[in-house]
Amino acid sequence: MLLSLYLQKRQFPLYPVKSPLPPNLKLQSKSGQIRPLTLPQDLYDPLIDYKSNIDSHTLPLKCSKPAAYVTTHSLYLSCNPNPLTPPPMAPIDPHSFTDSSHPLATHISLSLYFDFSSSTILASALLSLSSPHSGPISLDARSLSISAVLNPQTLSPLPFSLSSTTDPVKGQSLTVSLSNLSQFLIVFSTSPSSSALQWLSPPQTFGKTFPFVYTQCQAIHARSIFPCQDTPAARIRYSARLNVPRQLAAVMAARHVDRRPPASGEAVMACDDAIWCGEGRVVEEFVMEQSIPPYLFAFAVGEIGSREVGPRTRVYAEAAGEVLDAASREFAGTDEMIRVGERLFGAYEWERFDLLVLPPSFPYGGMENPRMVFLTPTVIKGDASGGQVVAHELAHSWTGNLITNKTNDHFWLNEGFTTYAERRIVEAVQGEDIAALNIGIGWRGLVEEMERFKDNMEFTKLKTNQEGVDPDDVYSQVPYEKGFQFLWRIERQIGRPAFDEFLKKYIATFKFQSIDTDMFLNFLKANVPGIENEIDLELWTEGTGIPSDAMEPVSNIYAKIVSLANEFKLGRMPREDEVADWRGQEWELYLENLPKSVEASQLSALDACYRLAESKDYEVKVAFLQLAISSGCRDHHSEVERTLKEVGRMKYLRPLYTALVQGSGKEEEKIFAKRIFLEARDCYHPIAQGVVESILSKHL
Numbered sequence: 001m002l003l004s005l006y007l008q009k010r011q012f013p014l015y016p017v018k019s020p021l022p023p024n025l026k027l028q029s030k031s032g033q034i035r036p037l038t039l040p041q042d043l044y045d046p047l048i049d050y051k052s053n054i055d056s057h058t059l060p061l062k063c064s065k066p067a068a069y070v071t072t073h074s075l076y077l078s079c080n081p082n083p084l085t086p087p088p089m090a091p092i093d094p095h096s097f098t099d100s101s102h103p104l105a106t107h108i109s110l111s112l113y114f115d116f117s118s119s120t121i122l123a124s125a126l127l128s129l130s131s132p133h134s135g136p137i138s139l140d141a142r143s144l145s146i147s148a149v150l151n152p153q154t155l156s157p158l159p160f161s162l163s164s165t166t167d168p169v170k171g172q173s174l175t176v177s178l179s180n181l182s183q184f185l186i187v188f189s190t191s192p193s194s195s196a197l198q199w200l201s202p203p204q205t206f207g208k209t210f211p212f213v214y215t216q217c218q219a220i221h222a223r224s225i226f227p228c229q230d231t232p233a234a235r236i237r238y239s240a241r242l243n244v245p246r247q248l249a250a251v252m253a254a255r256h257v258d259r260r261p262p263a264s265g266e267a268v269m270a271c272d273d274a275i276w277c278g279e280g281r282v283v284e285e286f287v288m289e290q291s292i293p294p295y296l297f298a299f300a301v302g303e304i305g306s307r308e309v310g311p312r313t314r315v316y317a318e319a320a321g322e323v324l325d326a327a328s329r330e331f332a333g334t335d336e337m338i339r340v341g342e343r344l345f346g347a348y349e350w351e352r353f354d355l356l357v358l359p360p361s362f363p364y365g366g367m368e369n370p371r372m373v374f375l376t377p378t379v380i381k382g383d384a385s386g387g388q389v390v391a392h393e394l395a396h397s398w399t400g401n402l403i404t405n406k407t408n409d410h411f412w413l414n415e416g417f418t419t420y421a422e423r424r425i426v427e428a429v430q431g432e433d434i435a436a437l438n439i440g441i442g443w444r445g446l447v448e449e450m451e452r453f454k455d456n457m458e459f460t461k462l463k464t465n466q467e468g469v470d471p472d473d474v475y476s477q478v479p480y481e482k483g484f485q486f487l488w489r490i491e492r493q494i495g496r497p498a499f500d501e502f503l504k505k506y507i508a509t510f511k512f513q514s515i516d517t518d519m520f521l522n523f524l525k526a527n528v529p530g531i532e533n534e535i536d537l538e539l540w541t542e543g544t545g546i547p548s549d550a551m552e553p554v555s556n557i558y559a560k561i562v563s564l565a566n567e568f569k570l571g572r573m574p575r576e577d578e579v580a581d582w583r584g585q586e587w588e589l590y591l592e593n594l595p596k597s598v599e600a601s602q603l604s605a606l607d608a609c610y611r612l613a614e615s616k617d618y619e620v621k622v623a624f625l626q627l628a629i630s631s632g633c634r635d636h637h638s639e640v641e642r643t644l645k646e647v648g649r650m651k652y653l654r655p656l657y658t659a660l661v662q663g664s665g666k667e668e669e670k671i672f673a674k675r676i677f678l679e680a681r682d683c684y685h686p687i688a689q690g691v692v693e694s695i696l697s698k699h700l
């Protein structure tokens with residue numbers, strides 16, 4: 001009689017359910033368990049990927065024995081499971097070829113042979129589905145050479161096709177045809193231009209003796225290391241065997257299992273046994289038992305040493321005593337932060353919280369790879385203030401890694417929550433004043449982004465539409481700071497104790513799931529009844545610009561610094577006694593509150609007093625140099641050049657290159673910028689290369 005109801009997330013909105021469901025609906029999980037379906041709770045069931053409103057006109061009105069069952073994709077409701085209307089094909093993520101009608105891989109087993117002489121990895125990947133599948137399955141790939149796709153049992157080839165055109169954002173789609181198979185093996189190799197990998201030659205390392213390679217997979221670069229459904233909607237577990245030269249060590253954002261000689265047969269087609277078991281090679285084995293979005297896949301291989309800094313934390317870095325010593329001093333307070341995080345947000349679920357300090361070319365401040373955070377060495381400032389970046393990456397252990405944005409359109413769910421959580425940790429460990437300074441620095445950053453996106457206000461929204469857009473190109477402070485402001489606004493509305501309780505419940509409800517903005521809003525409305533009448537939730541999530549109920553922090557230090565910055569505009573330099581106890585953050589805030597363009601002579605006088613251009617704190621140095629460039633002050637060009645050649649952190653590259661090339665009448669600066677990039681390019685990670693190229697091409 002009455003047939004199926006197909007729920008698909010993309011037909012939002014989600015919940016509350018408008019029409020009452022017929023009674024006695026049963027839910028059958030993938031493991032076969034049958035129990036009554038209860039709404040809305042089951043909309044949060046981790047087995048159900050897509051939660052959706054129920055479309056009233058397709059609802060059976062009289063349904064005697066309806067059944068419901070869940071696939072990795074969808075919740076189906078049906079009186080009679082056959083026939084079900086097959087779900088329409090639809091991409092589930094604007095940045096991926098993953099299709100809603102294909103099953104998701106749940107596990108990947110990798111064999112990786114590192115060939116440093118050619119900057120490539122010879123590899124195989126065994127992908128597992130939760131149940132046998134017949135038909136196509138599409139994966140993402142970028143600059144990979146696929147040599148075969150095989151049935152892992154019989155080693156007979158399976159039909160596959162790699163799209164002949166390369167999408168500038170997504171790369172290529174690799175489509176494999178399966179016939180009642182739940183596993184398939186892909187044999188492939190990476191290219192030297194893999195966008196996730198930076199291969200450093202020995203002279204580019206600290207020790208100068210051995211090469212080094214490391215990953216950065218966020219936002220959509222995992223696909224340049226192995227073919228996968230490279231969307232955060234698809235969480236995977238994995239195991240990996242890394243075959244590396246014996247002098248080197250491998251680390252991963254996963255549990256280390258073993259370091260041992262290679263054994264024949266375990267290359268799993270990645271390369272010949274003779275190569276795999278060659279002289280001077282060693283295998284490092286890892287497993288990741290918790291499901292992660294692919295962008296959290298991470299490894300580094302090089303001459304790596306470590307120091308213990310806490311019961312759950314070791315600091316890893318190039319094996320040089322001075323680097324490890326400085327890092328272990330800087331991060332000595334890490335375990336205290338983990339304990340604060342646990343008190344605020346619930347148990348730390350990832351067992352280890354290790355830190356890897358990378359070479360200066362690392363493109364981000366930190367990357368929240370689970371179990372092992374990757375860090376730029378620029379956070380080691382010698383005064384433990386680098387702990388703030390660690391607090392941010394640690395906070396991701398709950399928001400981002402446990403609860404993940406379903407696509408990059410909802411990136412604020414990762415970064416806004418994490419910025420909020422980071423500041424709560426900082427407040428508990430370093431005090432309210434420091435937290436207020438951070439909020440103030442963030443506020444200035446947010447205001448500046450409004451200027452940057454004034455011609456493209458889409459990217460001042462929290463919930464964005466990134467169809468056809470490269471996430472690296474629109475990376476900004478908006479998801480961080482506007483997201484923070486939104487959550488802070490809710491906290492002010494309902495009070496901190498209630499908000500803390502809400503946060504804990506949010507994390508407990510959605511952990512190990514990937515969610516979108518609507519799911520958050522529905523959860524908020526269900527748990528804070530009437531909130532939509534107090535705060536314009538739609539304006540906050542879908543509106544452009546900064547809502548009028550956002551606010552700057554209130555604190556004495558913050559107000560003092562802003563007022564000193566205002567006085568600078570009138571020609572008054574801060575006195576030595578006024579800045580005597582300033583550290584990096586105070587200076588950073590001061591500089592960011594100065595007008596974009598000031599008198600060059602005034603800047604030189606400021607620098608003569610306080611030596612900001614040579615500050616060891618890159619935040620201060622770069623804020624000053626940016627101001628100097630945009631004020632037309634050329635005294636510091638040599639310092640600008642040194643900085644751009646020394647570090648590859650995009651937080652510094654972006655403003656400095658932009659200040660050099662943006663605007664008219666700056667021919668000399670433009671030539672200068674082009675020359676530096678030409679000379680420094682090889683020292684940048686491919687993601688940073690791409691970002692600088694896009695800045696230059698926009699303005700040159």
Ligand SMILES: [Zn+2]
Pocket residue numbers: 368392396414415418
């Ligand atoms: Zn973050």
